[in-house]
Amino acid sequence: MEKAPRSEVVGRRISKTIIYIVCIFLAILSILPFWIMFVNATRSTPEIQSGLSLLPSTHLMSNLHVLLDKSFDPLRGFLNSFIISTSATICTVYFSSLTAYGLVAYNWKMRQPFFTFIMCVMMVPYQASAIGFYQFMYKLHWTNSFWPLILPAIAAPAVVFFMRQYLLATLSLEIVEAARVDGSGEFSTFNRIIFPLMMPAVATQAIFAFVGNWNNLFMPLILLTQKDKYTMPIMVSLLRGDIYKTEFGSIYLGLALTALPLFVVYFLLSRYIIAGVALGGVKE
Amino acid sequence: MRRKGVNYSKYGYIFTLPFVLAFLIFSLYPILYTAVIGFTDMKGLIPKPIHILDNPFQNFKDLLFDNPSFRKSLINTGLLWITNFIPQIVLALLLTAWFTNRRLNIKGQGAFKVLLYMPNIITASTIAVLFSSLFAYPMGPVNSLFQMLGWSDAPIYFLQDKTTARGIVSFIQFWMWYGNTMIVLVAGVMGINPALFESAAIDGANAFQTFFRITLPSLRTILLYTLITSMIGGLTMFDIPQLFLAGGPDDSTLTTSMFIYGQAFKGSYMYNRAAAASMIMFIIAAVLSGILFYLMRDRDAAKLRKAQKNIYKSEKAAKAAAREV
Numbered sequence: 001m002e003k004a005p006r007s008e009v010v011g012r013r014i015s016k017t018i019i020y021i022v023c024i025f026l027a028i029l030s031i032l033p034f035w036i037m038f039v040n041a042t043r044s045t046p047e048i049q050s051g052l053s054l055l056p057s058t059h060l061m062s063n064l065h066v067l068l069d070k071s072f073d074p075l076r077g078f079l080n081s082f083i084i085s086t087s088a089t090i091c092t093v094y095f096s097s098l099t100a101y102g103l104v105a106y107n108w109k110m111r112q113p114f115f116t117f118i119m120c121v122m123m124v125p126y127q128a129s130a131i132g133f134y135q136f137m138y139k140l141h142w143t144n145s146f147w148p149l150i151l152p153a154i155a156a157p158a159v160v161f162f163m164r165q166y167l168l169a170t171l172s173l174e175i176v177e178a179a180r181v182d183g184s185g186e187f188s189t190f191n192r193i194i195f196p197l198m199m200p201a202v203a204t205q206a207i208f209a210f211v212g213n214w215n216n217l218f219m220p221l222i223l224l225t226q227k228d229k230y231t232m233p234i235m236v237s238l239l240r241g242d243i244y245k246t247e248f249g250s251i252y253l254g255l256a257l258t259a260l261p262l263f264v265v266y267f268l269l270s271r272y273i274i275a276g277v278a279l280g281g282v283k284e
Numbered sequence: 285m286r287r288k289g290v291n292y293s294k295y296g297y298i299f300t301l302p303f304v305l306a307f308l309i310f311s312l313y314p315i316l317y318t319a320v321i322g323f324t325d326m327k328g329l330i331p332k333p334i335h336i337l338d339n340p341f342q343n344f345k346d347l348l349f350d351n352p353s354f355r356k357s358l359i360n361t362g363l364l365w366i367t368n369f370i371p372q373i374v375l376a377l378l379l380t381a382w383f384t385n386r387r388l389n390i391k392g393q394g395a396f397k398v399l400l401y402m403p404n405i406i407t408a409s410t411i412a413v414l415f416s417s418l419f420a421y422p423m424g425p426v427n428s429l430f431q432m433l434g435w436s437d438a439p440i441y442f443l444q445d446k447t448t449a450r451g452i453v454s455f456i457q458f459w460m461w462y463g464n465t466m467i468v469l470v471a472g473v474m475g476i477n478p479a480l481f482e483s484a485a486i487d488g489a490n491a492f493q494t495f496f497r498i499t500l501p502s503l504r505t506i507l508l509y510t511l512i513t514s515m516i517g518g519l520t521m522f523d524i525p526q527l528f529l530a531g532g533p534d535d536s537t538l539t540t541s542m543f544i545y546g547q548a549f550k551g552s553y554m555y556n557r558a559a560a561a562s563m564i565m566f567i568i569a570a571v572l573s574g575i576l577f578y579l580m581r582d583r584d585a586a587k588l589r590k591a592q593k594n595i596y597k598s599e600k601a602a603k604a605a606a607r608e609v
Contacts, residue, residue, distance in 0.1 A: 012388070019382050019390060027399040029459070034406070036425050037414055052428035095302050102299025106292055114300060121307065123512065123573045124315070125520045127541050128566035131548055131559040132317030133310070154306035186295045215407045217523040218541070222549055233409040237527055240413050251417055258410050266405045270398045277401065277464060278471030 034259065040252035048248045063249040074257050076228060077235035084146050084220075084231060085213040088153035092209040093202045094195075095154045100163030101194055105176055115164070122157040127218070134222055144226045149219060159205050162279075166201040204276030207269060211262070232258050315566075321559035328553050343560035354561060356535050357543040358568075364450065364525070364539065365518030368457035373510070376465035381495050383466075384473040386481075397470075400463035408460070412527035415456055419443055443529060446536035453525050453537050457518075465510055472506035473499055508580040512573055519569055540565050 040048050043057040103115060137148045171194070179189040195202070217233040224230060230238075239254045266273065323340040337343070347354045379400075383393050390396075403411065418425045422439040430436045442448045476499065484494045500507075522541040525531065531538035531546075538546075540561065548558035 016388060016390070019388065023379075023382075023390070023392075023396050027396060030399045030402050030463070033411075033414060033418060034402075036418065040417075040425075049423045051423070052425045052432065095306070099300045099303040102296045106296035106299070108293040108296030111296060121311070123516060123569065124311070125516055125565060125569050127520050127522075127544055128562050128569075129311055129314035129318055130544065131321055131555055131562055132314035132319075134548070135321065135555065136314055136317060148310075152306060152310035155303050155311060160303065186292065186298075190299070211405055215409070215523075217409050217526070218545070222545070233407055233523070236407065236409040236413055240416070240527055248417065248420075251413070255410050255414050255417075259406050262406055266402065267398075270401075271394075273405070274394075274397050274401060274467060277467045278474075 034263075037252050037259070038256050040249065041256040043249055043252075045246060045248045048252075059249055060253070063247075063253040066247050067250040067253050072235060072238060072254055073227075073230075074232075074235060074254070077230050077232045077258075078261075080146075080229060081214055081232040084149050085210050087146070087150045088213045089206050089209040091150060091153040092156045092159055093206050096156050096159035096163050096205070097195055097198050097202060098190065099160045100167050101171075101190055103160070103164050104167040104171060105173065105194075118157045118160055121155075122161065130218070130222065137223060143223050144229050145223075146229075148223055149213075149216075153209070153213070156209070159209065162205060163198065163201055166198065166279075170197070201279075204272065204279060207273055207276060214262070318559045318562050321555055322563045323560075324556050326555045326559075327557075343556050344564065347557065347560055347564065351557075353535060353538070354540075354543055357538045357540045360450070360535075360537060361519060361521060361539045361541075364454055364457065364521060364537070365515070367450070367454040368461070369514055369518065372458045372462040372465055372514075375462050376469055379462075379466045380469040380473055381491070381499070383470055384499075385491065387491075397463070397467060401467055402463070403460045404464045408523040409527050411456060411460065412524045415452060416443065416528050419452060444533050446533060449529055449533055449537055453528055456524050456528070457521070460524075461514070461517075465514070468506060468510060469503065472503045476502045504580060508576065511576055511580070515572055515576070516569060519565060519572075 035054065036052070039054060039056050041063060042060045043053065044059040044062065047053070047057055047059070103111060133148070134143075137143055142148050175193060175197075176189060179193055184192070215233060216231075217237070220231045220234055221237070224234065236255065236258050239251050320334065322343055323336050324334050325337055326334065339345075382388060382390055383397075419427075419442040421427065421441045421443065426442070427436075427439045430440065440448075442452060480498050480502070481494065484498050489497065520541050521539045522545070525537040525539050526542050526545070529537050531542055544558045544561050544565070546552070547554040547561065
């Protein structure tokens with residue numbers, strides 16, 4: 001009688017040990033490349049070439065000098081990326097919330113067809129329009145401008161979809177009715193009552209929109225040709241070029257500088273980010 | 285005293301107007317424009333007036349039948365997607381099964397999730413350049429590691445070999461995305477009614493049976509979402525292969541997006557060919573999405589609807605019969 005449960009307990013202990021080993025291995029796999037990046041950012045090129053080390057060295061400042069002497073201007077790239085990502089994020093979350101509210105709060109004829117349409121738009125790969133988009137912007141003389149990277153963010157079908165699911169679950173139309181009785185116009189009801197109520201959803205979507213815009217390479221690479229307009233990912237692509245061929249320490253430092261702000265934000269907000277991915281995945 | 289209800293439905297149109305306008309201007313018009321360019325002879329730096337080819341499908345025909353580079357890019361894209369997605373979904377499902385199994389009760393789940401998701405947040409271009417430095421030849425961190433562990437005597441030129449180059453690109457994609465897939469799936473499992481698991485436990489189902497009979501079928505919608513987003517992401521794969529090896533060696537990591545970019549913007553200005561390639565990609569995405577929707581459709585729900593219809597019909601018939609009596 002006693003043997004069966006004991007073997008089961010032992011079996012569970014073995015499988016649990018295996019699970020922990022796999023998870024720890026995967027966690028190390030996630031950290032190691034970044035750790036090597038940060039360590040190598042502080043090592044000189046000969047040190048990097050002589051082999052792998054997991055301990056930092058003392059060449060951070062000299063690497064920085066080499067890095068900044070050439071055409072790499074992380075502050076400029078930072079500022080440009082920041083302007084584009086912030087503006088695009090604001091456009092995305094505000095107009096997506098507005099669209100979703102329009103879909104949920106009002107009963108209009110085209111409501112269901114419009115929603116189906118948004119679902120379809122979600123599946124269009126953006127390269128499908130890239131050539132036409134470039135030609136169009138070229139005619140408007142909008143290449144090397146930030147507008148074509150910001151304004152299209154107003155129409156973000158995936159975010160509208162998410163906001164709609166959120167509103168369906170949380171919005172009670174009685175609040176809207178009460179605001180109407182108090183004489184609030186439809187727009188001010190949205191701006192002053194509904195939008196603040198949507199903050200949890202807005203915050204998670206804002207994080208993703210920001211990261212997505214910050215990481216975008218394809219469109220900026222096509223549209224921005226002037227050096228002073230370069231975004232962070234384009235700056236990174238310069239590190240791959242010939243000018244840094246032998247300056248390994250500086251390459252790693254350049255990479256570290258582009259990743260550092262995202263690391264800081266990630267570890268501050270990781271709980272919300274994870275919850276946000278989870279929320280985004282649960283549909284219906 | 286109550287006034288007649290105001291009709292608010294016009295606000296539905298007003299509130300969705302900015303979305304519609306932005307979509308028409310920045311998406312639909314460029315898509316149609318791209319489609320038209322695909323039928324023209326538009327090339328060169330200075331735009332010429334649009335001129336439709338005598339044989340409108342010439343660009344498409346050239347691409348599909350006479351352009352080995354384009355065909356290669358399609359094959360590469362498919363290959364890279366399959367080789368990163370299959371291990372990704374398998375590992376994500378395995379981790380999901382572990383993390384959501386209450387009998388196992390894995391500790392430190394929160395920390396594991398934060399760490400496994402981390403690669404997803406860092407700029408893909410940073411990761412691409414980072415990995416090309418890590419796999420450097422003759423002395424790079426990975427080569428040092430291999431020699432330290434005694435796996436190889438001489439340095440390996442990873443980036444010059446087609447198989448290892450493709451393998452590394454697949455690995456980077458896998459490594460960046462499996463954490464994301466896992467979190468989405470874990471959330472999906474948490475959304476399943478716990479009563480289902482309880483009754484399975486009472487019926488004496490083991491872990492495997494529970495996972496394959498209850499968890500997986502309940503995850504259908506979320507799996508569909510994961511499949512479609514991953515497929516669109518795989519079709520448009522750009523920054524990792526572009527910055528990792530710029531398509532080399534010998535075009536073995538050239539993806540369709542890179543082909544389009546290369547044709548139009550890297551000095552050759554073949555806008556017509558790039559546009560036709562974009563349209564082919566668009567059609568492939570649409571067809572594959574359609575197939576996925578069909579395969580993953582809710583068969584039970586369709587059956588249920590049919591059954592309800594039948595019940596409704598027989599009720600009607602019964603009523604009619606009753607009336608006759």
